[in-house]
Amino acid sequence: MHDVAELAGVSIKTVSNVVNGYPHIRPITRAKVEDAIAELGYQVNISARNLRQGRTGMIGLAVPELSLPYFAELADSVIRAAEAVGLTVLIEQTGAVRARELEVLSGQRRHLTDGLVFSPLSLGPEDTASFAVDFPMVLLGERVFGAPADHVTMNNVEAARAATQHLIDLGRRRIAVIGAHEGEEMGSATLRVRGYQQALAAAGLQVDPALIGEAGLWHRSTGAEAMRRMLDSGVEVDAVFALNDALALGALHVLHARRVAVPEQIAVIGFDDIDDGAYSSPTLSTVSPGREEIARTAVDLLVARIAGANDALPYQQVVSDYSIVVRESTAGAGSTTLAVDLAGSAGSRTGAL
């Protein structure tokens, strides 16, 4: 920069102004500086400048899989929330691979961004210590609780209980679950199955293990397979609580192919409120987990940590509101308007860990 200033015959300040694109610089001055830069092969070292300023204006978002609609829509929401406060989001896909998720925590790429929003799927409770990182981070999801980081989560147990209760209220008694993860210590599946069991218990219904369908990754294809297996087993079913919407859409596909009337013979509810569910045939009842709120809260918490505004505060855990969205797959074809039951209207709860 000094060499450029000397060659151009201007001050270092002027070189800086030209390089940083300030307005109100005389064209002749700009030309001199630009010529000097070209002559010296000077490269604007943006990285170095950012490091000097201590900020990049960017935050990272690490999610398992963008081809899962929930994460694609979550990424979209985080990007919009970040944009509202002038931040750009760089997205990384971990593929839910353990080594990649650990790499995210190792901070190898932290110099690119001011902080990170991280939704792990492979790391679990046994990895809590790995979350003690030295850069601003906000955690999403249900794999790890009690990590030394701000955490935005949804009320999985209560929301799942409300979804199951909705099916019970319709008179259903043989309610199947699709998407269980047997042996999982902690995660969305475990928590949602717990809510399902609580709802059955509260209604005096037995939990029948034959009604709990496993599915590894929560895709349409695995939901279709689980639904097929359940029908083939011959077990009596009059409703399905699919642990996410992709599973539910896969289940609807199989029910349609087998000529099973939805909701007359089998009512179906999902979880996530992805866009697809509003356009499927029948349209899909679901749990809206407050995706926009989750994204906005995560960005707000991250911004506060980046600014050091929360340095004196303990790590926050914020639980987002949820609501039950009633559509045709439980209410029938007559339900042309959407009934939204604000089951989670008690408001978000925030608390120190």
Added chain:
Amino acid sequence: MHDVAELAGVSIKTVSNVVNGYPHIRPITRAKVEDAIAELGYQVNISARNLRQGRTGMIGLAVPELSLPYFAELADSVIRAAEAVGLTVLIEQTGAVRARELEVLSGQRRHLTDGLVFSPLSLGPEDTASFAVDFPMVLLGERVFGAPADHVTMNNVEAARAATQHLIDLGRRRIAVIGAHEGEEMGSATLRVRGYQQALAAAGLQVDPALIGEAGLWHRSTGAEAMRRMLDSGVEVDAVFALNDALALGALHVLHARRVAVPEQIAVIGFDDIDDGAYSSPTLSTVSPGREEIARTAVDLLVARIAGANDALPYQQVVSDYSIVVRESTAGAGSTTLAVDLAGSAGSRTGAL
């Protein structure tokens, strides 16, 4: 680094080994170096190191909207293709906003990555000059042709002609289009409508302007609206070619709500082959544009440009294969297996611009 070495009483090489996390360093040596770093407040300047090495091991991917399934799935494919060659992908969402797309080209963030895969949606033919950037870039999509960059595209006109021909082969004569962009100079809509018109002309059918439905962004919601408007207009329709699958799924939603039998009364075909279409009711016939091939080719071209391997070659334009995927929305409920017509089996065509 020199100061750290002096203070720790070790060589610069040893400091470098510690900082870079090399194994086989004696704990006492590591401790000395770490103490010296702490004392001097030395920051590992990874950005500077990357700049020195000239590589970041990362490539950028800029797409309009991740909440559009096509782009979410494209991102997933690019990430997998990049992973196969050891590269990490950082994704940026432009929102199809002109200023953001120009920002991508300005290279403000080029120091983060070794190169860029860019799918513009707002910039058009009048912006071709802006694509003359000084970093490795591969262009996707149909908004700009002839830009000074490698370009991977799909055969929109021929694929759309094949999709329309499929409907004509079923005996349909009143074939509507959903998703047209009136006044668009260049883009997927323009090219796909052109293919539609060519197929009609070849079959001796008139193009009826009343059958061309406009839709701005190609979402389920806009597809539903366009379908509703078309039905309300009272125009006779026996088939719909929706210019992407999201539009088609929106149209199917409206046809289902209005009790129009698909495909008996109106056959529907989409474009993109997104995962949703394989699970909708009825399942959606579509054009598979070779998304995996597009992603793999784009990454391969970018890697070659980054390595300088193609420096002597003119910019490449690669056109991916396409195929027609026949499902229930055109073939009826009996079509339990998918018939895949390799209409584009002539192979990819590569050529200098």
